[in-house]
Amino acid sequence: MKLISVNDLSLQNEGYFAFKHVAFSLSQNEIIGINGDNGSGKTQLLEAIASGENLDSGTIDYTPGVRIGYMPQDNSQVIDQTVEKYLEDIRSLSRELAVRKEQLSGMITLLGVSPYLDRPVRQLSKGLQRKVDFLAAVAGHPNVLLLDEPFVYQTNKTINNMLTLMQDLKDNGSGIILAATKFETNVSQYLDNNYLLKDNRLDKIQSTTNQETYCLLIFSANPNSVAITSDIERYLVSNMNNLVELELPLALKDSMVEKMTQLNYRLQEVKNLES
Amino acid sequence: MKVKILLKNYLQLFFQNFFYLTMLFSIIAFGLTSSHLLEMNSLKKYSLLIIGIFFLSLFSTMNLYHNDSKQNKYLKQKINSYWADTLSQFLVALITNIFSGILIFIFSLILDRNLSLDIIGIITLVAVGLLGSSVATLFKTQWYNHSSMGQVGVLVFVYLALSGSIISILSYVEWLLPPLSKIIVTLQEKESITSLLPTAGQTFLYALILFFISSFVYKPKKKVK
Numbered sequence A: 001m002k003l004i005s006v007n008d009l010s011l012q013n014e015g016y017f018a019f020k021h022v023a024f025s026l027s028q029n030e031i032i033g034i035n036g037d038n039g040s041g042k043t044q045l046l047e048a049i050a051s052g053e054n055l056d057s058g059t060i061d062y063t064p065g066v067r068i069g070y071m072p073q074d075n076s077q078v079i080d081q082t083v084e085k086y087l088e089d090i091r092s093l094s095r096e097l098a099v100r101k102e103q104l105s106g107m108i109t110l111l112g113v114s115p116y117l118d119r120p121v122r123q124l125s126k127g128l129q130r131k132v133d134f135l136a137a138v139a140g141h142p143n144v145l146l147l148d149e150p151f152v153y154q155t156n157k158t159i160n161n162m163l164t165l166m167q168d169l170k171d172n173g174s175g176i177i178l179a180a181t182k183f184e185t186n187v188s189q190y191l192d193n194n195y196l197l198k199d200n201r202l203d204k205i206q207s208t209t210n211q212e213t214y215c216l217l218i219f220s221a222n223p224n225s226v227a228i229t230s231d232i233e234r235y236l237v238s239n240m241n242n243l244v245e246l247e248l249p250l251a252l253k254d255s256m257v258e259k260m261t262q263l264n265y266r267l268q269e270v271k272n273l274e275s
Numbered sequence B: 001m002k003v004k005i006l007l008k009n010y011l012q013l014f015f016q017n018f019f020y021l022t023m024l025f026s027i028i029a030f031g032l033t034s035s036h037l038l039e040m041n042s043l044k045k046y047s048l049l050i051i052g053i054f055f056l057s058l059f060s061t062m063n064l065y066h067n068d069s070k071q072n073k074y075l076k077q078k079i080n081s082y083w084a085d086t087l088s089q090f091l092v093a094l095i096t097n098i099f100s101g102i103l104i105f106i107f108s109l110i111l112d113r114n115l116s117l118d119i120i121g122i123i124t125l126v127a128v129g130l131l132g133s134s135v136a137t138l139f140k141t142q143w144y145n146h147s148s149m150g151q152v153g154v155l156v157f158v159y160l161a162l163s164g165s166i167i168s169i170l171s172y173v174e175w176l177l178p179p180l181s182k183i184i185v186t187l188q189e190k191e192s193i194t195s196l197l198p199t200a201g202q203t204f205l206y207a208l209i210l211f212f213i214s215s216f217v218y219k220p221k222k223k224v225k
Helices: A042-051 A083-093 A101-110 A126-139 A156-171 A250-262 B002-014 B019-037 B042-071 B073-079 B082-106 B115-138 B147-163 B168-176 B180-190 B193-217
Strands: A002-013 A016-027 A030-035 A057-062 A068-071 A144-148 A175-180 A193-198 A201-205 A214-220 A236-240 A243-249 A266-273
Touching (some): A002 A042, A016 A030, A016 A042, A016 A057, A016 A175, A030 A042, A030 A156, A042 A144, A042 A175, A068 A126, A083 A101, A083 A126, A101 A126, A101 A156, A126 A144, A144 A156, A214 A250, A243 A250, B002 B042, B002 B073, B019 B042, B019 B082, B042 B073, B042 B147, B042 B180, B082 B115, B115 B147, B115 B180, B115 B193, B180 B193
Parallel strands (some): A016 A201, A030 A193, A068 A144, A144 A175
Antiparallel strands (some): A002 A016, A214 A243, A214 A266, A236 A243
16 A cells, blocks of 8 residues: 655755656555765655655645654754653654554664663764664654664664664555665665665666565574564464474564574574575 | 643753843843832833843744754654644743743832732733744744744834834824833823733733734645645
């Protein structure tokens, strides 16, 4: 199901076009990447979609019920509240539609923000503030997530954890638009469609996605192994003779191995599969 | 919840750079010392305090919208409620003006055993403060899309607020003008703070109307389906 349709959208600032005749759509269970040089208009395009305001021509059709979570490139808000209070306030804005409190705690832990919960957001480093912005964007459990340069200042481990959260949102029916100057290989594996914003135009480029490539992970269970959690269960192919087989996109391999190891399973074999 | 988050945020912005507090304490210091320093009577001092709170609320509300335009863009996207935003702005103006009005009156040394004088004195200060805030709200576009128009608008309204009752050519449309000068003229003529109640009521109503007009002027027009 389509979540957003952008039709022939144009925007100019003081006589200069940010972008012209942009058209694309975002569906459920889809991650779109938008590449482009600095100043190519990525941020303006995301802001136009997030606000639906100040457009020169064209339309944006939002499917009824769409809730947008937006992580801006540069959030100028000075937040005196502690990280915990701020994220809880933002979460509560979406009321019962938001992620559950314990889910938010899990995300906070996954991104390594737990030690800073009682610190005012304005006192955090830029990288940590970006993590808080990311968490604020996902806390409302949006069905459209717009991320503007989300991986700046982040380590590879954090980027992988952010990608895991994004994949989780996608698997639960959300659509995601990711804008960045450049996508590294580990990121582009997650993209279903990739666009290039250049010379004010948005063109679809051949997908660099590795999504169709799947792998089979075989783990052995031992007496200390814990029951498989529901988020892993969906990839389960078989579970017999103390061997657990999981089939999943190659992009998720590393995070899955980490999760299974935490549950006391041992990786025995990895097989690459063609879809 | 939306109003609570915005209200907290606006109050934080209001006190963020000490602009408001510096001006407020300057006016309080003036109220405390002017009787001896300038040998002025209570009515003259009260007239000047009324003008003082008008400019205090005008400038500090303008400062609020300036900070708001720089910092709150993405918070408002998250809140996504124009009316919660508008209500929060009005509540901030109301709370800060009540705070200013009470403090300024208490420290003006005009405080009297006559309770009605004290209450009307505070109400008038609060109403004039709200008038200043409402003018800043009506022309907050100076911090957003139309900088020059907003600035000219503030200048014109300040001029009309101060001159409405003393320029004869404007007497025909006096009811249209911000009633600040009317309060001061009434005070000079009747020489009693308690006689200001009707004009204070008119000022409060005028400020409410300006807030009401602003809320429709700035209502966003979305160009989306």
